[in-house]
Amino acid sequence: MDLNYSPEDVAYRKQVRTWLEQNVPSSPPRTLEERKVWHRKLYEGGFLGMGWPKEYGGQGARPMEQAIVADEMARAAAPAPTNGLGLGIVGPTIVVHGNEWQKKRFLQKILTAEEMWCQLYSEPNSGSDLASLKTSAEDKGDHFMVNGQKIWTSGGKVADWGLLLARTDPKVPKHKGITCFLMSMRQPGVEVRPLKQITGSAEFCEVFMTNARVEKENQIGKLGEGWAIANTTLGYERGGRSLARISGYAAQYHRLVGAAKKLTRNGRPLMESPTVRQRLGKIWADLEVERYNALRVLTQLEKGEHPGAGGSLTKLSYSEFEKRFMEVAQEILGPYGQLTDGAPAELALEIDTAVGEMGTWAYGFLWSRAGTIYAGSSEIQKNVIGERILGLPKESRADRGGAR
Amino acid sequence: MNFSFSDDQVLLKNSARALLDEHCKPEHVRAMMDDKTGYGEPLWGEMAKLGWLGLPFPEQYGGAGLGLVELALIHEEMGRAAYPGPFLASVVLGGFPILLGGSAAQKEKWLPAIASGRARLSAALQEDRLDCDPAGVTTTAARAGDGWALTGVKRFVPWAHVADALLVPARGPEGLSLFLVDPKGAGAALKPVTGMDLTTRWSELRLDGARVGADALVGEAGGGGAILESTLRRAAVCASAEMLGAARRSLDMAVGYAKVREQFGQLIGTFQAIRHKCAEMLMEVENSHSAVYYAAWALEAGAEDAAVAASICKSYVSESARKVCGEAIQVHGGIGFTWEYDLHLYFKRAKSLEVQFGDAEYHRELIARHVSSAS
Numbered sequence: 001m002d003l004n005y006s007p008e009d010v011a012y013r014k015q016v017r018t019w020l021e022q023n024v025p026s027s028p029p030r031t032l033e034e035r036k037v038w039h040r041k042l043y044e045g046g047f048l049g050m051g052w053p054k055e056y057g058g059q060g061a062r063p064m065e066q067a068i069v070a071d072e073m074a075r076a077a078a079p080a081p082t083n084g085l086g087l088g089i090v091g092p093t094i095v096v097h098g099n100e101w102q103k104k105r106f107l108q109k110i111l112t113a114e115e116m117w118c119q120l121y122s123e124p125n126s127g128s129d130l131a132s133l134k135t136s137a138e139d140k141g142d143h144f145m146v147n148g149q150k151i152w153t154s155g156g157k158v159a160d161w162g163l164l165l166a167r168t169d170p171k172v173p174k175h176k177g178i179t180c181f182l183m184s185m186r187q188p189g190v191e192v193r194p195l196k197q198i199t200g201s202a203e204f205c206e207v208f209m210t211n212a213r214v215e216k217e218n219q220i221g222k223l224g225e226g227w228a229i230a231n232t233t234l235g236y237e238r239g240g241r242s243l244a245r246i247s248g249y250a251a252q253y254h255r256l257v258g259a260a261k262k263l264t265r266n267g268r269p270l271m272e273s274p275t276v277r278q279r280l281g282k283i284w285a286d287l288e289v290e291r292y293n294a295l296r297v298l299t300q301l302e303k304g305e306h307p308g309a310g311g312s313l314t315k316l317s318y319s320e321f322e323k324r325f326m327e328v329a330q331e332i333l334g335p336y337g338q339l340t341d342g343a344p345a346e347l348a349l350e351i352d353t354a355v356g357e358m359g360t361w362a363y364g365f366l367w368s369r370a371g372t373i374y375a376g377s378s379e380i381q382k383n384v385i386g387e388r389i390l391g392l393p394k395e396s397r398a399d400r401g402g403a404r
Numbered sequence: 405m406n407f408s409f410s411d412d413q414v415l416l417k418n419s420a421r422a423l424l425d426e427h428c429k430p431e432h433v434r435a436m437m438d439d440k441t442g443y444g445e446p447l448w449g450e451m452a453k454l455g456w457l458g459l460p461f462p463e464q465y466g467g468a469g470l471g472l473v474e475l476a477l478i479h480e481e482m483g484r485a486a487y488p489g490p491f492l493a494s495v496v497l498g499g500f501p502i503l504l505g506g507s508a509a510q511k512e513k514w515l516p517a518i519a520s521g522r523a524r525l526s527a528a529l530q531e532d533r534l535d536c537d538p539a540g541v542t543t544t545a546a547r548a549g550d551g552w553a554l555t556g557v558k559r560f561v562p563w564a565h566v567a568d569a570l571l572v573p574a575r576g577p578e579g580l581s582l583f584l585v586d587p588k589g590a591g592a593a594l595k596p597v598t599g600m601d602l603t604t605r606w607s608e609l610r611l612d613g614a615r616v617g618a619d620a621l622v623g624e625a626g627g628g629g630a631i632l633e634s635t636l637r638r639a640a641v642c643a644s645a646e647m648l649g650a651a652r653r654s655l656d657m658a659v660g661y662a663k664v665r666e667q668f669g670q671l672i673g674t675f676q677a678i679r680h681k682c683a684e685m686l687m688e689v690e691n692s693h694s695a696v697y698y699a700a701w702a703l704e705a706g707a708e709d710a711a712v713a714a715s716i717c718k719s720y721v722s723e724s725a726r727k728v729c730g731e732a733i734q735v736h737g738g739i740g741f742t743w744e745y746d747l748h749l750y751f752k753r754a755k756s757l758e759v760q761f762g763d764a765e766y767h768r769e770l771i772a773r774h775v776s777s778a779s
Contacts, residue, residue, distance in 0.1 A: 002406050005405055280772055284774075288712075288713070298407075313687055383676070386679035386680065386683045393674045
C-alpha cells in the first residue's frame with residue numbers, strides 16, 4: 001500500500017496543470033461552437049480519448065494519467081469537452097465491440113467533435129427494466145427499419161449519431177432479443193423534442209423514430225448481443241472520472257464553507273454554530289471517503305482489473321453522497337441557496353452544466369436528484385450488489401419465466 | 405499509487421485470521437466474558453510469539469518494525485473475532501507514547517517487555533468530561549522531591565486492572581505532561597466498572613497525590629500534548645479497524661442467514677427489503693475499509709492530511725459500524741436478539757469503541773476546524 005503519486009505521475013500532473021493554466025479560456029464557452037473550439041484544443045493537447053488506442057486517434061494512456069487530467073480539469077474549473085457521451089460511452093463501446101471499419105469510420109470524429117453523439121437506451125416504459133425495451137429494428141434486407149420512442153436522451157438536440165438499443169427478435173426472452181446499432185440522427189424518420197427537467201433546463205430529449213433507417217454496416221456486435229454490450233457500456237460511466245468528480249465536490253464544498261463564514265444566524269456567523277460545524281464536518285468526512293474509494297478504483301484499473309459489480313458500490317455511494325451534500329448546502333444557505341439568479345457573489349456557485357449555461361447551488365441541488373436515478377437507479381445498484389457481490393438468491397421475477 | 409495490500413500484508417492478515425479462528429472462537433470470547441481478568445494468557449503468549457505485541461516497535465526493542473497498516477490489519481481481525489484482551493491498550497496506548505516520546509532508558513525497559521507479553525500497559529485518557537482533547541486535562545502534577553505527585557480522577561481506563569503501568573496525562577507548572585504510573589502503587593486506586601461490552605474492561609483510576617519518580621516522565625515536562633495527540637490518532641484508527649472487523653463479521657452473518665432462512669415459503673434474501681439492507685451494509689463496510697486503511701497509511705507515511713484523515717476515519721467508522729452491526733440484528737430478527745447468538749458480541753464491541761478515543765461528534769469538530777482554516 002502506497003498512496004503517494006509516483007514521480008512520473010507528479011511530473012505529468014504538473015505538465016497538465018501548466019497546459020491548463022495557459023489554455024483554459026478566461027470566459028467560459030457559452031455556445032456550442034465555442035465549446036467545440038475548446039474541445040478541439042483539448043484534443044490537440046492530447047487530453048481526449050486518452051485510453052483509446054493510438055491508431056484511432058487516442059493516446060493509449062494509463063488510467064492514472066486519465067484520472068490526473070480529469071482531476072486537474074476539475075481543480076482548474078476548466079470547461080468540460082463537448083460530446084460527452086461520444087467520449088464516455090460510444091467511443092469505448094466501439095473500441096471494445098466495434099469492427100475495424102467502424103473504428104476507423106467513427107472514433108476520430110468523436111474525438112474532434114466533428115460528429116456529436118447521443119445514447120438511445122431508455123424508453124418511457126423501460127427505465128430500470130431497460131431490457132423490456134420495445135423499439136424495434138426490423139431486417140429489411142439491405143438495412144434495418146427502426147420504430148419506437150426513446151427518452152432521457154442527453155444531447156439529443158445536437159447529436160449527429162445515436163448509439164441505439166433496439167429489439168431485433170421479439171420471440172426470444174427479452175435479454176436475448178436486443179441488438180446494438182449506430183444510427184444517424186440526421187434523417188427524416190428521426191424526430192427530437194427537448195425534455196425540460198426539474199432544473200428548468202433541457203439537457204435531455206425525447207426521440208421518436210418512424211421507419212428510421214440503420215445501415216447494416218452500423219450494427220455493433222452480433223444480433224441479440226445488445227444487452228451484454230449495454231451492460232459493459234454502463235460500466236464505462238463509472239470509474240475513470242472518479243477523482244475528477246470528487247475534486248468538483250471539494251471545490252463546491254470550500255465555497256460552502258466560505259458562505260458559512262459570511263452568513264449569520266442569531267447574530268453570529270454560521271461557521272461558529274456547533275450544528276453547522278457538525279454537518280460540515282460530516283460532509284467533509286463523507287467526501288474524503290469517496291476520494292479514498294476513487295483511489296481504490298484507480299488501483300484496480302491500473303492493474304488492468306475491471307471493477308465489475310464493484311462499480312455499483314462506487315456509484316451507489318457517490319450518488320447518494322451528492323444528495324446529502326446538496327441538502328446540507330441548502331440548509332446552510334437558506335433562501336440564498338434557492339436563487340437561480342441574483343445571488344451575491346460570495347454566496348454564489350458557478351458550476352458547469354454541460355448545456356452552456358452556468359449552474360447555481362439551486363441547480364446543483366436539483367441535479368443531485370438525477371444521480372441516484374440515471375445509469376441504474378440506487379435500487380437497481382442494490383440488486384446488483386446483493387446478487388452479484390453478496391451472492392444473495394435472486395428474487396422470483398415474473399419476466400424470468402422460460403428465459404433461463 | 406497503490407491502494408491494495410502487499411503479499412506480505414495479505415499473509416499477515418491470513419495468519420491473524422487463522423490464529424483467531426482457532427484460538428478465539430466465540431466460546432473462548434464467552435468464557436473470557438465470565439473471567440475475572442477478562443483475557444487468556446495462552447493466547448496472549450501466542451500473540452507474543454507471532455510478534456504481534458511488538459508489531460510497530462523497532463527490531464532493537466524486540467519489535468517487528470512494521471507499520472500502522474499492518475497494525476490495523478491485526479486490529480480488524482481482532483474486531484472480527486471480538487478478541488477480548490489488552491492488545492490495543494498495551495501495544496497502542498502503552499507502546500506508542502513511549503516509542504514516540506520516551507527516553508532511551510524507558511524504551512529499553514518497556515518496549516521489549518510489551519513485545520514479549522511480559523508487561524501490559526494502558527493509558528488513562530478520559531476524565532469526567534466526555535471528550536479526550538488533551539487541552540481539557542485537569543489532573544494535576546505537582547513537583548514532589550525529585551519526582552511528582554499526581555492528583556485527579558480518570559474514567560474508563562481500558563484494561564487498567566491487568567496493567568503494570570499506565571500512561572497518565574497530568575497538568576503541571578510546565579503544562580501538560582505524560583507520566584508512567586503504577587496503578588497498584590501508593591496513592592493510586594482502581595475501581596473496575598462494568599460496561600455492556602464484556603470483552604472490554606474499564607476501570608476508574610483515582611490519584612490522590614500518587615508519587616512518581618523523575619524517571620516516570622515520558623517526554624519533556626509540558627510536552628505531553630503532542631505525544632498524546634499522536635497516540636490518540638493511532639488509537640482512533642486501530643479502534644476503527646476493530647469496528648470495521650466487527651461490522652464485516654456482522655455483515656457476513658447477516659448475508660449467511662439471509663441465504664438459509666425461509667419465510668413466506670422463500671429465502672428471505674430474495675426479498676428486496678433484506679437484500680437492499682445487506683447492500684447498504686456492504687457499502688458502509690467498504691467505505692469504512694477505505695477510511696481505515698487510508699488513515700493508517702497517511703499516519704505511517706506522515707502525509708499532510710494524516711491528522712484529519714484519522715478524524716475522518718474515526719467519525720465515519722464509528723457510525724457506520726454501529727449501523728451495520730445493528731442492521732445485522734435486524735436481518736436476523738428475534739434470534740439476533742438472543743444472548744446465545746453471537747451477533748451481540750460484535751454489536752457491543754463496536755458500540756464500546758465508538759465512544760473511545762473521540763466519538764464521531766468530537767472528531768467532526770476537529771474536521772470542521774481543519775476545513776475552516778483551509779477554505
